[in-house]
Amino acid sequence: LPQENLVNCYSPAKFEIPIWHLKRKGTFMSEKAPDQTSIAPIDTSHIRNLVYTVRGIQVMLDSDLARLYQVETRILNRNVARNARRFPEDFRFQLTEDEFEILKSQIGISSDTVHGGRRYLPYVYTEQGISMLSGVLRSDVAIEVSIGIMRAFVEMRHFIASNAHL
Secondary structure, three states, X not given: OOHHHEEEOOOOOOEEEEHHHHHOOOOOOOOOOOOOOOEEEEOHHHHHOOEEEEOOEEEEEHHHHHHHHOOOHHHHHHHHHHOHHHOOOOOEEEOOHHHHHHHHHHHOXXXXXXXXXXXXXXXXXXXXXXXXXXXXXXXHHHHHHHHHHHHHHHHHHHHHXXXXXX
16 A cells, blocks of 8 residues: 555644643543633644545544544444444545554554554544534534534645645
């Protein structure tokens, strides 16, 4: 599989997440979140580094989305599986072993399954799949995160279109 089929996308996107999430990276929905509801802007490079092109489509990894939505990856995927009709193959698909190996080499994902690492190939979500996630996860954080990601995807399209001549 050629590496050019799996690349990181760059754009001047803006994205916001709750302040307490920035302070407690890895917070999951099973943990009690502070009663803070304020939103803080996040550096645009943060969202850019989470968007990849796989099979010619811009996507985000399930684990990255779970972190942003403040749920465990297994919870995110379980809720999606319960609502499978909302996520056709063009909204969400599972990476092949080759695609995952290329991605791991590009972004440094650990291959350690002994200490709680991945035991299955990750799912990736397209822009349309990400927009469906807020309805499946049903939280204020999910709504805010989805809005931020949608804005980032729109800004990426504008960035790519304006630089297409280069």
